[in-house]
Amino acid sequence: MKRFRIGLQMQLLALMGLALLLFTTMMILLWQRQTLTQSEITRISRQAMHDQMIDALRRRGESTATQLADNLTNPLYYFDLDAIGALARDTLRQPGISYVLVYDPQGRIVHDGSGDIPTYGRPMQDPLAYEVVRARGLHAQWTDDVVDVSSPIELGDQRIGGVRIGFSLAQMSANEERASAGLRASLAELSSRHRALVIALMLSLLALGIGVVWVIQRTLIVPVRRLADAAREIEAGRFGGSVPVSYRNDEVGDLVRAFERMSQSVARHDRDIRRMAYTDALTGLSNRLAFRESLDQRLLELRGVGKQLALLFADIDDFKRVNDTLGHEAGDEVLVQFSTRIRAAVERLGGEDAQLARFGGDEFVILLQSSVLPGDEVRNKASRLAENLVSELSRPIVIHDRQVFLGTSIGITLFPEDASSATMLMKNGDIAMYQAKVAGKNCYRFYSRAMDQAVERRVRMEQELRGAWERGELSVAYQPVYRLVDNRLVGAEALLRWHHPEQGMVSPAVFIDVAEQSGLIESIGPQVLRVACRDAKRWHDEFTTQEPLFVSVNVSPRQLRSAELPGLVEACLKETGLPASQLHVELTETAVIGDEFHASTLLSRLRSIGVKVWLDDFGTGFSGLSHLRRVPVDGVKIDRSFIADVLRDPDDLALTTAIIAMAHSLGITVVAEGVEKEGQYAILRERGCDLAQGYWLGHPSSAQDFARLLI
Structure with missing residues (x-):
């Protein structure tokens, strides 16, 4: 199945779309913020107008109540209801006044400005009456419908009653609504102009993006596609393929010409690169990469035909102390001499199909293959080679006029007896080599299932040792x-x-x-x-x-x-x-x-x-x-x-x-x-x-x- 591929052009389009989406999102958020701001401005403005009108109405009421209280002093003292009624009706006729109430010191109504005074003698029981009776001076209070202003009527130091005037808020609310409607209309007009500007900006951005994509398509994407085709030819090893020619005097032209030089250089050095990639620089042996590829190929060839294969993992004992005491140059010389001895032993005892590699550090791996159908020829061959290596590598090496005594620990694993995959064979070889070191070094051991159990026991011991101090063990x-x-x-x-x-x-x-x-x-x-x-x-x-x-x-x-x-x-x-x-x-x-x-x-x-x-x-x-x-x-x-x-x-x-x-x-x-x-x-x-x-x-x-x- 062909893998889905996103080209450079599609990436640019996606990038432009993402930019447009981000810009649109920002504009929407800005628009929402502006709408909220307009609502807040309308609310604050209406509240300010309301407070201002309430304050003006309160001052008017205080003035009217004070004047009326002064005029009612004598009529109330002499209990002249006709004079009180005349003054109350004159005040009630003023615009915006809902009621006028004259009351005695106990809060009972004396006159309400009507002809027959139906409420005469009744106590005032509305929600504002309590504060009115208790007030000792001018007192203003209001509800959603009325502003109530009261003033006591006094003769000397004696309070003989009081007067209440109610101012209706209906007209004031209508004025507020008209002012708020005008403000909302102004803000809506301003918002409409902003909307047009945002749409124009978005269209301009879209046009700019299309233009940029077209320019990039012509000047970059097409040349890059041609270079990609040339690169695939080089990747396939066809270095003689045509590289696009460019006479442009810019970075793309430089890139095209660099591709041409690269093709020639890679073709010239391909053989050297492959040799370096598969060869250990110090010893000249195959390296890990080359050995793994060879092992995979051998396993494919041997699977199902009944032949056997052996891997020998050889590790130099105590090699680190050579580097620590004599220096890394001496260590490299030891590795070279060891590889020479191992190579000689493998050529003598390993057969034509044997392969030797250095995995890195002081570890060498040998591959042996049987030449006949089932038997234990590979096991015997591996044993003979391992015994010879242990003997040969235990002989002293002369470094800087000084004899160095080392040894080697060798682990051996067999195919298909121990494992059928390269990964498991290499793992088993490592385990067998480790067991050879545990057994005292300078010896060899064949892999066995019990070795896996030993490794498992070691892992289990590590797990049990964690927290042993805290548990008191x-x-x-x-x-x-x-x-x-x-x-x-x-x-x-x-x-x-x-x-x-x-x-x-x-x-x-x-x-x-x-x-x-x-x-x-x-x-x-x-x-x-x-x-x-x-x-x-x-x-x-x-x-x-x-x-x-x-x-x-x-x-x-x-x-x-x-x-x-x-x-x-x-x-x-x-x-x-x-x-x-x-x-x-x-x-x-x-x-x-x-x-x-x-x-x-x-x-x-x-x-x-x-x-x-x-x-x-x-x-x-x-x-x-x-x-x-x-x-x-x-x-x-x-x-x-x-x-x-x-x-x-x-x-x-x-x-x-x-x-x-x-x-x-x-x-x-x-x-x-x-x-x-x-x-x-x-x-x-x-x-x-x-x-x-x-x-x-x-x-x-x-x-x-x-x-x-x-x-």
């Missing part, structure tokens, strides 16, 4: 550290323990690695540091010892890479009140070597606070003692692998003795871990080791059990 245990010269307890190492609700105690060697790789250690580590400082402060306050006990806390490589570590340590010390000299921070040697400059900066900041820094697992790293001159540390912990055989292996004893002597010459404290026999303790003491820890001296225990050692 994680705790801190303390292993005592003794001074060898007088066998005195001087400190403890804080160790993280996980009591799983279903699996029981989980080995730290298992879950610490998961926490490190998943990043959970960044949230768990600060909690461990805070608890260790708080417990050490409690020991300091509750138990009297000749010298304060220290607590050592392990810091992971991930935490070391964060610049926030010194601030976190300082905050924990301030929060718990533990003196900085009683906190020791332990880091592995390999973590420090990974980024020596960054680590040196962070460790210097920690030491400036007063915290001591120990290097854990010393002797297992790639660099040895030379880094002690450049990394500021206060102590080193000899790895337990050396201590385990110190009684029966002269080499381990000599190496341990050399580490102690070298460290002491640099003013560095030496700690031995993994002391499990009395003989180990004795020989370490004899060799001058400063501190020791291990099961012979004490097992890791809870904070409460450790406190009992201090009693």
Whole structure:
């Protein structure tokens, strides 16, 4: 089905339509706003006229009421109804007056201006009467129909009655309506003129848009269409197709001529580009893209014909330390020599259909194919090749006049036994290679379904580890550290323990690695540091010892890479009140070597606070003692692998003795871990080791059990 395509011309028309729609919408909103404004103006104007007329009527009423009250004083005093009636009728004849009422002090009507006075003696009971009777002077009030003005009639200080005059508002309302009608007519005429102007603007905008579209169609769209046709020819690899010729001296002409030059350039360099796109620049092998395309093609050819295929994923063990210690140039030389050895082995044992590629970094992939119908020839061929690669790649490589010993971990997956798609085969190969590394490196492993289960278990463990601290499953245990010269307890190492609700105690060697790789250690580590400082402060306050006990806390490589570590340590010390000299921070040697400059900066900041820094697992790293001159540390912990055989292996004893002597010459404290026999303790003491820890001296225990050692 042909995909719907919106051309440039249609886009321009749509853009013009959108602009016209926006303009129309704005005009409609403006028109609505103008209509609302006109209504508001009419309302305000009418209200102003109403208020003005009410005020004028009130002033007239006050004047008329005052004059009438003065004229009625004597007639009311003498109760001359004829005189009162004459005055009331004269006032009632004035235009706009609805009623005239003369009343006594109790509010009873004395005269209403009529001949027979039907309301005589009756109390005034209309809604305005209450205010009239209570008023002590001129009083004006009004309703929607009348303005009522009253005035008391007084003789000296004595009130003898009052008079009310009602002015009708009917005439005033008619005047207001006539004025409002005139204002509305004026505003409607103004609105009509604005409407005509808006329509003219919209028609002008439409005409302008049509003109712009026509010009763009002639000057831009047609040339661009011709260039698009030429570009499709180039895309199809037909570089000799005709490119439109233009003599225009503008940007479109420049674009047409650039297309012509591009066609010639692409044709000239097409072969080089394809070679570069499918070849690894460093080793000259096929790259990931070329290998994936070849693998897809092989699978299409093999599917259904009964032949087998094997993928070998080879990854160099510990390659990162070459870059970290010898530099990236040395790392590139290692990759070149490794690729040469792998290529030779593949040519010798892989057969004619074998293919070798470098996926990037230190990862190589090999494709092997069977040459006969079903059997395990591919499995046997892959095993022979993997064994040969493990042997060949474990031989030392000479870089910068220095021998480098590396190895390779190889994962093998088979088609169609393990998977039928390229994606799943590559995934399975990665999983098998990872299992080879877990098995100890420098070996090979075939993919199996159980490996998927191992990966699933690791993912499940990561999920269960999230929130384990909050659920109370994680705790801190303390292993005592003794001074060898007088066998005195001087400190403890804080160790993280996980009591799983279903699996029981989980080995730290298992879950610490998961926490490190998943990043959970960044949230768990600060909690461990805070608890260790708080417990050490409690020991300091509750138990009297000749010298304060220290607590050592392990810091992971991930935490070391964060610049926030010194601030976190300082905050924990301030929060718990533990003196900085009683906190020791332990880091592995390999973590420090990974980024020596960054680590040196962070460790210097920690030491400036007063915290001591120990290097854990010393002797297992790639660099040895030379880094002690450049990394500021206060102590080193000899790895337990050396201590385990110190009684029966002269080499381990000599190496341990050399580490102690070298460290002491640099003013560095030496700690031995993994002391499990009395003989180990004795020989370490004899060799001058400063501190020791291990099961012979004490097992890791809870904070409460450790406190009992201090009693």
